Amino acid sequence: MLSITAKLKNGLAKTKAGLLGNLNQIISKTRRIDENTLAELEEMLILSDLGADTAEQIIAQLREKCKLEAMLEPDEIIRVLKELLIKFLSSSPQARTDFSQYKPFVISIVGVNGTGKTTTIGKLAHKFSGQGHKVMLAAADTFRAAAIDQLGEWAARSGVDMIKPQIGADPASVAFDAVNAAIARNVDILLVDTAGRLHTKVNLMAELEKINRVLGRQLTNAPHETLLVMDATTGQNGLTQAKQFARAVKVSGIVLTKLDGTAKGGIVFSIFRELGIPVKYIGLGEKLDDLEEFDAGLFVEALLQ
Numbered sequence: 001m002l003s004i005t006a007k008l009k010n011g012l013a014k015t016k017a018g019l020l021g022n023l024n025q026i027i028s029k030t031r032r033i034d035e036n037t038l039a040e041l042e043e044m045l046i047l048s049d050l051g052a053d054t055a056e057q058i059i060a061q062l063r064e065k066c067k068l069e070a071m072l073e074p075d076e077i078i079r080v081l082k083e084l085l086i087k088f089l090s091s092s093p094q095a096r097t098d099f100s101q102y103k104p105f106v107i108s109i110v111g112v113n114g115t116g117k118t119t120t121i122g123k124l125a126h127k128f129s130g131q132g133h134k135v136m137l138a139a140a141d142t143f144r145a146a147a148i149d150q151l152g153e154w155a156a157r158s159g160v161d162m163i164k165p166q167i168g169a170d171p172a173s174v175a176f177d178a179v180n181a182a183i184a185r186n187v188d189i190l191l192v193d194t195a196g197r198l199h200t201k202v203n204l205m206a207e208l209e210k211i212n213r214v215l216g217r218q219l220t221n222a223p224h225e226t227l228l229v230m231d232a233t234t235g236q237n238g239l240t241q242a243k244q245f246a247r248a249v250k251v252s253g254i255v256l257t258k259l260d261g262t263a264k265g266g267i268v269f270s271i272f273r274e275l276g277i278p279v280k281y282i283g284l285g286e287k288l289d290d291l292e293e294f295d296a297g298l299f300v301e302a303l304l305q
């Protein structure tokens with residue numbers, strides 16, 4: 001089995017190639033860090049999708065550090081940049097989820113269609129049951145038959161139960177039945193899959209709110225976690241869509257998928273800055289164990305090592 005660090009390095013290879021490749025190029029031709037170098041570094045950060053504001057903030061801090069520490073050796077830059085990037089991400093501390101607070105602990109998974117919600121549920125089911133929790137899935141995306149079957153496949157793959165509804169059933173009633181089944185079967189964690197697209201966006205948001213209302217009436221404070229799934233390859237566009245979801249439902253964490261398929265993994269930084277919601281998990285591929293808990297230190301190390 002690959003270590004987390006090795007998996008991260010593989011999964012982040014594209015972003016790393018862009019960021020570290022450019023960084024080394026800038027550094028190799030630089031004798032002394034001056035305003036030109038800082039401008040080039042800023043551009044490099046923006047190209048990796050850190051966002052202009054974040055890049056500006058990081059570079060301003062780098063400029064200060066250069067002054068304070070008289071740190072003008074180019075090869076010191078990577079170390080300092082790493083520190084600054086880790087500090088930036090750590091400013092939004094991420095508490096580990098305590099699943100024992102509620103039983104069943106209900107996690108609702110929301111996001112734009114195609115971002116990777118159903119796949120992420122399969123991976124989470126595998127992870128949580130591997131940790132000894134009894135997991136159940138609810139297919140509250142009843143809009144398409146294929147969506148129900150797809151979740152069923154993930155349930156089988158990860159060896160957990162799924163509540164299978166009729167096509168077109170009311171998603172809120174599916175969620176209701178799933179909670180009852182979860183209580184009856186002594187389930188620890190219930191993962192609720194939701195639709196990413198309905199006839200209109202207004203419908204979708206109203207549906208998500210209805211599911212949440214039903215869950216909240218059945219169980220105190222449910223859903224106990226709402227994870228918004230974002231596709232890293234959609235960059236700043238995805239960020240705009242994520243904001244719309246975050247306005248409609250209370251999102252407690254982000255799952256950033258498809259980091260293996262993009263050179264713009266810097267989007268993690270934009271998410272922190274613009275949404276203020278912690279990235280809890282990252283998707284690094286299509287397989288069952290291609291999901292990691294997000295760790296700022298490991299993430300930055302994997303990018304810049």
Ligand SMILES: Nc1nc2c(ncn2[C@@H]2O[C@H](COP(=O)(O)OP(=O)(O)OP(=O)(O)O)[C@@H](O)[C@H]2O)c(=O)[nH]1
Pocket residue numbers: 111112113114115116117118119120141147195196197229257258259260261282283284285286290
């Ligand atoms: N490379 C890569 N592909 C992923 C990852 N996560 C999901 N995918 C792929 O993205 C595609 C869409 O994933 P789904 O899980 O069906 O997305 P969804 O959000 O449930 O989509 P809808 O149900 O249509 O809203 C699939 O082909 C997945 O294999 C990831 O971390 N890396």
Ligand SMILES: [Mg+2]
Pocket residue numbers: 117118119141147
């Ligand atoms: Mg789906």
